[in-house]
Amino acid sequence: MSLFQRRQAQHDEYGDRLPPGQKLTDGWPVLHYGGVPKTDLADWRLEMAGLVEEPVALTWDELMALPQVTVTNDIHCVTTWSKFDNVWTGVPVAEVVKRARIKPEAKHVMVHSYGGYTTNISLEDLDREGNLFAHTHNGEPLAKEHGWPLRLVVPHLYFWKSAKWVRGLVFLPEEQPGFWEMYGYHIRGDPWKEERYS
Ligand SMILES: Nc1nc2c(c(=O)[nH]1)N[C@H]1C(S)=C(S)[C@@H](COP(=O)(O)O)O[C@H]1N2
Numbered sequence: 001m002s003l004f005q006r007r008q009a010q011h012d013e014y015g016d017r018l019p020p021g022q023k024l025t026d027g028w029p030v031l032h033y034g035g036v037p038k039t040d041l042a043d044w045r046l047e048m049a050g051l052v053e054e055p056v057a058l059t060w061d062e063l064m065a066l067p068q069v070t071v072t073n074d075i076h077c078v079t080t081w082s083k084f085d086n087v088w089t090g091v092p093v094a095e096v097v098k099r100a101r102i103k104p105e106a107k108h109v110m111v112h113s114y115g116g117y118t119t120n121i122s123l124e125d126l127d128r129e130g131n132l133f134a135h136t137h138n139g140e141p142l143a144k145e146h147g148w149p150l151r152l153v154v155p156h157l158y159f160w161k162s163a164k165w166v167r168g169l170v171f172l173p174e175e176q177p178g179f180w181e182m183y184g185y186h187i188r189g190d191p192w193k194e195e196r197y198s
């Protein structure tokens with residue numbers, strides 16, 4: 001079967017669960033730019049800055065004391081693999097964001113990672129039910145190469161928005177491109193609209 005026919009067959013089988021141009025993967029590819037940052041949980045912080053009344057820096061223990069959720073979702077990488085039924089445990093984005101007193105002018109967010117990666121997202125796309133800061137995948141602590149100790153999970157957008165080794169959020173009045181967005185990835189990245197590149 002050609003790749004095209006294989007994709008067609010998967011779309012016939014999975015119907016509206018597989019976004020256009022995607023194919024299912026069984027494993028879990030590791031994709032990132034640069035090295036895996038070294039982390040010591042004792043100095044690790046999740047920071048919120050920019051358009052906030054007061055900058056926030058949550059320690060690991062403070063983060064773990066917040067309400068936790070377990071959610072199951074599908075992830076879609078712009079390089080065309082999708083992975084179904086990921087079970088994530090972590091803290092809902094809304095629980096974290098409400099601890100920063102965000103100013104009303106905040107409309108966009110730059111997500112920063114340890115190691116220097118960034119990705120932009122609107123506040124509306126970020127602070128949305130189902131999004132979380134995850135530390136566990138399918139019942140196991142996240143592997144280092146998948147973002148341990150904490151990664152963002154935003155399943156309704158292509159997976160490059162789901163920053164691994166997440167370090168903080170900077171709230172902004174306007175949209176600014178993050179790392180891949182500067183190199184030609186779509187500014188929003190909705191897999192259902194195939195917003196891959198701009
Ligand atoms: N910090 C960081 N997060 C990142 C990236 C990266 O380079 N650095 N790559 C993104 C991209 S392009 C993808 S497809 C996913 C891959 O996540 P995985 O390696 O867990 O599959 O991580 C995203 N998050």
Ligand SMILES: [Mo]
Pocket residue numbers: 031077078079159160
């Ligand atoms: Mo990616």
